[in-house]
Amino acid sequence: MDIIFLQGVRARTLIGCYDWERVAPQVVELDLEIALPSTRACHTDNLNDTINYDQLVTHLRKELEAQHFLLLEALADHIAKVIREQFCAPWTRVSVIKPGILHEVTRVGVTVERGQRS
Numbered sequence: 001m002d003i004i005f006l007q008g009v010r011a012r013t014l015i016g017c018y019d020w021e022r023v024a025p026q027v028v029e030l031d032l033e034i035a036l037p038s039t040r041a042c043h044t045d046n047l048n049d050t051i052n053y054d055q056l057v058t059h060l061r062k063e064l065e066a067q068h069f070l071l072l073e074a075l076a077d078h079i080a081k082v083i084r085e086q087f088c089a090p091w092t093r094v095s096v097i098k099p100g101i102l103h104e105v106t107r108v109g110v111t112v113e114r115g116q117r118s
């Protein structure tokens, strides 16, 4: 299986359980692993035969600006759904990190894995 990965993708979204988090968007960081539906692009060397990670990042940033979630779990699940349904990925692992949210914690976030790794 071939995988595209993206690390430290920054995006803005309204996220959080507490009142102070409901007033303005925060920056979240995404680490993404995305299985490709086929190995076709390896042979054709054609961008149309793979998932265009440039388009994916642009799409996700727009999506996150429009969506409002309370929990990182719900946000990560939504991102995985978009990747699978709109970019035809059979499997994905999505981590969403809230930089600097907890005192004396380097990184906190949630990882979800959806679909089948074949």
Ligand SMILES: Nc1nc2c(c(=O)[nH]1)N=C([C@H](O)[C@@H](O)CO)CN2
Pocket: 015, 016, 017, 018, 021, 070, 071, 072, 073, 098, 101
């Ligand atoms: N498992 C989770 N725990 C917490 C979340 C979350 O999304 N998932 N969120 C919060 C707050 O919004 C936090 O980020 C602010 O301190 C607390 N716990």
